[in-house]
Amino acid sequence: MDVAISIPNDDAFVKYVESTWQIMDNQQDTAFTDKVKSLLGMTRQRLLMLSNNTDEEFKLRSIFKQFDLNNSGGISILELAAMLAKLGIVVDQKYIEAMHADIDTNRNGLIDFDEFANLVIYNPYK
Numbered sequence: 001m002d003v004a005i006s007i008p009n010d011d012a013f014v015k016y017v018e019s020t021w022q023i024m025d026n027q028q029d030t031a032f033t034d035k036v037k038s039l040l041g042m043t044r045q046r047l048l049m050l051s052n053n054t055d056e057e058f059k060l061r062s063i064f065k066q067f068d069l070n071n072s073g074g075i076s077i078l079e080l081a082a083m084l085a086k087l088g089i090v091v092d093q094k095y096i097e098a099m100h101a102d103i104d105t106n107r108n109g110l111i112d113f114d115e116f117a118n119l120v121i122y123n124p125y126k
């Protein structure tokens with residue numbers, strides 16, 4: 001029996017492998033994104049608990065200040081990590097970075113109060 005007949009040519013094989021990997025990559029991306037979303041949702045819930053379920057600005061500001069450890073006016077990735085630890089959310093650094101990037105909508109490297117308030121007040125992570 002000639003085995004070569006059942007084996008596709010190299011090009012087809014490479015394409016097949018690439019498409020398989022592509023699918024796996026996409027699935028991993030989706031799983032990652034879902035995890036980040038659920039972590040953001042959880043963070044929001046815990047922040048709301050801290051504020052006694054009020055989204056009043058003065059309350060949010062006082063919570064925000066607690067987590068802006070160096071009083072820079074924004075929460076850095078390190079400060080976010082500390083905040084999550086305080087909220088009892090333990091995750092890998094890669095998730096913390098992805099969460100920070102998601103909240104930091106103006107991409108200045110810090111979660112400003114407005115961005116923080118957005119996270120707590122609006123819930124896009126249902």
Ligand SMILES: [Ca+2]
Pocket residue numbers: 074104105106107108109110111112115
């Ligand atoms: Ca920002």
